[in-house]
Amino acid sequence: MSEYQHRARKRFGQNFLHDAGVIHRILRGIHAKEGERLLEIGPGQGALTEGLLGSGAQLDVIELDLDLIPILQSKFGHEPRFKLNQGDALKFDFNQLNAEPHSLRVVGNLPYNISTPLIFHLLSNAHLIRDMHFMLQKEVVERLAAEPGGGDWGRLSIMVQYHCRVEHLFNVGPGAFNPPPKVDSAIVRLVPHEVLPHPAKDHRLLERIVREAFNQRRKTLRNTLKGLLDSHAIEAAGVDGGLRPEQLDLAAFVRLADQLAEQTTGA
Template sequence: MKHLPRKRFGQHFLADSAVIDRIVRAIDPRPGQALVEIGPGLGAMTDPLVERCGRLTVIELDRDLAARLRRRAELVVVEADVLTVDFRALAAEHGQRLRVLGNLPYNISTPILFHLLDAADRVEDQHFMLQKEVVDRIVAEPGGGDYGRLSVMLQWRYEVEPLLDVPPEAFEPPPRVDSAVVRLAPRAAPAPVERSLLEALVASAFSQRRKLLRHSLGRWLEARGHTGPFDLQRRAEEVPVAEYLALAQAVQGAAAPAPSGG
């Protein structure tokens, strides 16, 4: 029986063999690697991946699709909402870092990316098909309208690289937006900042994009008693990732308890 795409799962199945081949070649899967595919759908990428690596873990929420996938001995099927999957535990089960990939549901792509941040040190790399607008935001540099919270948070932990654009007609049914594939490779030594602190800082900075930072981030810093040097006479989109990280470290250091005397 033919599977009908379900809107509530944001299903758009990749169907262009040339695009699939380009993506798989970019991933370059090898036997013995711990590959995890999010949302395998009808198996368009799953099949060529298995041909190259022999075995694959897939995460699928759709009950009917999961049942189909279980018939294949070379697949380990995790039937679950990806936002509930413990990727650190999955890496421990494999005994190695994960290579995560997939055509992510566009309606929850950003939450998935943030969910995976918690396991970045247990991941080798990630290759995702996303709405092109999201990829543009991920890879954006300071000074442009695409640069924002997503840019800072992901570039903190990953080297980011756009790989290829994918038109709507490559899917069945075609989405109403252009798509793109991005590679996220975890940094070997990311700045040692608390994620929750950095998230709060960046959210404050970009809460009033059109105003100078003294109106938003300035008040946030003042509330935390931070008086260190930082140019607040700029807009959030003008501040490089490295400066946000340095500021987060300064705030974090000031909030840390002083060592007790001996």
């Protein structure tokens, strides 16, 4: 049928999911229910959309590609619980959805080129979000779910785990997509903490400490943080300045950020 003849666009990073088994497994993992508020980012040709609407949930979708709008409207526009928002998810104001706090369930097969900035954009609206289920490049999911001590542990792991509990649900091979990507994918669940386990005095200073620490991840903290904290300040935070950044857990980075906050304010 001609309405479905849409070619995936490289500039949008499009790879359309078509494997029915994978689609069913993702929908089972999300387990949407009647009356819930769902937001799907980048629905593409609607592979997940149909199942999400079938749950009885209220579904908003955000799609950037103008060529996909008529396809989505023809498939789902008659459904009163479906609302299509054309635009860029990176610039979308999630407050316009008028969702209750901690109610919004976000779903997306995210283009690899925008996945990290989009996750940070969503985390800035974490007060609205109950959970997020994303299809991402497998190596990105491994970084999100990483633990201290390994090469995957870094800025993305720390800043996402500051806000969320992370679960690497399952992997998806290239054959589940059209066209097949050159990399493996994975499904991740992110659940924003209702109470932060390690709240920082100043979230921006935590971001700064983490960014500086991992700019030269092979160097010791004493060297990478010397523009922010001297050896005495690092030790005062209960951290060994001779360690490399990947050896520190989230709580240690928060202590370093709080030390910088005290130093900055004189508190």
